[in-house]
Amino acid sequence: MMKRLSGIITLCSAVGLSGCFESAMPPPGSYSEVVVVTEDGRKGYLAGDVERHLTRTLNYYVDADQQFRIRHINASELPTASLDKNVVICGVADPTSLIGQQIADLLGEDAVARTREGQSNLFAKENYPGPGQFTLVVTAGTDSDLREVLDVRGEEMPDLIERSCRKRLRAYLMKNKRSKLSRRLYQTYGFHIEVPVFYRLLREEMNPAGIEIIRDGPVRLLGIFWLDWETQPTLKDAKKLYDARRDYVWQRYNGDEMDSTRTTFSLTKLGDNVAIKMEGYWSNSRSVAGGYYETYFMFREGDRLLWAVDVLVFAPGLPKHILFRELNAVAETFRFD
Numbered sequence: 407m408m409k410r411l412s413g414i415i416t417l418c419s420a421v422g423l424s425g426c427f428e429s430a431m432p433p434p435g436s437y438s439e440v441v442v443v444t445e446d447g448r449k450g451y452l453a454g455d456v457e458r459h460l461t462r463t464l465n466y467y468v469d470a471d472q473q474f475r476i477r478h479i480n481a482s483e484l485p486t487a488s489l490d491k492n493v494v495i496c497g498v499a500d501p502t503s504l505i506g507q508q509i510a511d512l513l514g515e516d517a518v519a520r521t522r523e524g525q526s527n528l529f530a531k532e533n534y535p536g537p538g539q540f541t542l543v544v545t546a547g548t549d550s551d552l553r554e555v556l557d558v559r560g561e562e563m564p565d566l567i568e569r570s571c572r573k574r575l576r577a578y579l580m581k582n583k584r585s586k587l588s589r590r591l592y593q594t595y596g597f598h599i600e601v602p603v604f605y606r607l608l609r610e611e612m613n614p615a616g617i618e619i620i621r622d623g624p625v626r627l628l629g630i631f632w633l634d635w636e637t638q639p640t641l642k643d644a645k646k647l648y649d650a651r652r653d654y655v656w657q658r659y660n661g662d663e664m665d666s667t668r669t670t671f672s673l674t675k676l677g678d679n680v681a682i683k684m685e686g687y688w689s690n691s692r693s694v695a696g697g698y699y700e701t702y703f704m705f706r707e708g709d710r711l712l713w714a715v716d717v718l719v720f721a722p723g724l725p726k727h728i729l730f731r732e733l734n735a736v737a738e739t740f741r742f743d
Contacts, residue, residue, distance in 0.1 A: 433491055433538050437571040438728055440474045440492040445505040447480030455553065456496050456544070459560035460567075464727055466698040467668055467687040471727040473564055481505040488535050491574070492567050496544040498552055509545050522547035527555045530566055538578075540570040568731070576735040579604065591617065597630060597713065600739035614654055624721035626733050630740065631658070635712035638705045639682055644671045647684060651701055651714065661692045676702040676715060677738040688718060695720055700730070706742055715740050 440460055444452045462473045479486060481504040487493045495512070497505030499521045510518050513529055520526040529543040542563060546552035579602040587607060592598045601607075601619055608627070610617040616631030631654055639647060648669060655662040669686035676683075681702040689696035699718035706713060717733040719726055 433489055433536065435489065435491050436475075436728070437491055437575060437731065438472075438474055439477065439490065440494055440567060441477045441479060441487045441490040443479055443481060443484050443487060443493065443495045443497075443505070443508075445481050445497050445503055447483070448478035450480070452496050452552070452556075453478050455556045455560070456494060456563075459556065459563050460494070462564050466726040466730075468697055469726055471725050473727060474567065481508060484508055488539075491539060492571070493535070493539065493541040494544065494563065494567075495541060496552070496556075498549055499545045499547055509543060512541070512543060513545075521545050524551065528559060528562065528566070530570070532570065532573075538574055540567065540574065542566055572731060572735040572738065575732060576738065579732070579735060580739075595632075597632075597740065597742045599628075599630065600736065602736065605736070611658075614657055616654070616658060618658075621732075624724055624729065625719065626729055627716075627718050627720075628733055628737055629658070629714075629716035629718075631714050631716070633712045633714075635705060635710055638707070639703060639712065641671055641673065641682065643682075644684075647671070647682065647703055650712070651684065651716075654714075655688070655716075659688075660690070662688050662690050664688055674702070676704065677740060679704045679741065681715075697721070698726060698730075700734075702737065704742070713742055 442453065442456050442460070444450045444456070447453065457476050460474050460476055464471045464473055474492070481497070495505070495509060497503065497509060499509050499518045500506035501510060512531070517526060517529065524547065527544065527546055531541045531543070533539060534541045544555060544563070546555050580600055582603040584601040584603060584605070587601050588599060595617070605619045605621045605628070608618040608620040614631065616629055618627055618629040620627045633650055648664070648666065652664050655664070665687045669684065672683050674681050674683040681704045684701045684703065686699060687696065688699050697718060697720050699716065702715045704713045705711070715737050717730065717737055719729045719733070721729055
């Protein structure tokens with residue numbers, strides 16, 4: 407059964423009311439909150455399994471931050487979720503239960519039939535139940551199958567919600583943006599980045615070459631720099647990438663240093679771009695400051711340039727994830743076509 411599930415679980419995205427979303431404010435509440443709907447709420451057997459996957463702790467080196475906060479409700483309270491940004495509905499597709507009826511109403515009979523046959527188990531719906539909301543349905547034909555779905559693919563749930571949070575947050579941020587600045591940066595340097603009106607250009611220089619945009623209170627900084635580079639980097643080039651950022655930020659950020667013992671590399675994407683992600687800890691003895699950073703390295707074959715998108719926060723004592731969520735929502739607009 408486990409092997410069969412790993413091959414047949416699919417993700418279906420339904421985009422509705424997108425026109426309304428473009429003109430509407432997001433629903434109240436935080437992107438870091440998720441309401442979980444099950445047949446019996448917190449008292450039910452599924453609540454703990456779902457919460458275990460969604461309450462991921464993120465390591466920001468100086469702080470540990472919980473990705474999402476969870477609120478449990480039972481199926482009869484589902485209408486109250488209409489004011490939440492993120493909703494997870496989890497239950498068996500059984501028409502004799504209230505949660506099963508709600509899942510059938512939401513997905514339709516064809517989707518429910520596929521679920522009972524074991525063909526589809528995760529359904530993501532943007533702008534549902536209303537504009538700016540996201541609903542993830544986790545379902546199966548039987549209790550045992552549903553538990554197995556959670557075991558096999560439960561770790562996907564926070565990633566699906568997080569991607570949607572960044573997408574919706576980005577749509578909100580970009581309702582008012584500095585389009586003239588974006589055009590000038592593209593015409594001058596050959597890359598595109600969308601800049602929300604909340605951010606301003608901090609600096610642009612050519613020695614070393616790069617630009618920074620910033621949002622104050624607390625500080626959220628997004629930097630873009632580029633270096634001559636010969637070939638597409640891989641994870642084997644971790645030391646070269648580390649050295650490249652170390653040299654750059656020492657000059658550019660007035661003496662920033664990095665801790666090589668607290669640095670990791672991974673393969674990822676930034677928007678549509680394949681990237682190597684570097685994350686670690688920065689400090690500055692001149693300003694007695696420090697914190698977590700992420701850098702996304704991308705290679706452009708045509709002109710042999712290594713591009714880097716740098717995001718970092720200085721927010722002592724404050725939660726970090728909501729700030730990095732916003733920065734990454736902006737960073738994902740980067741492209742160099």
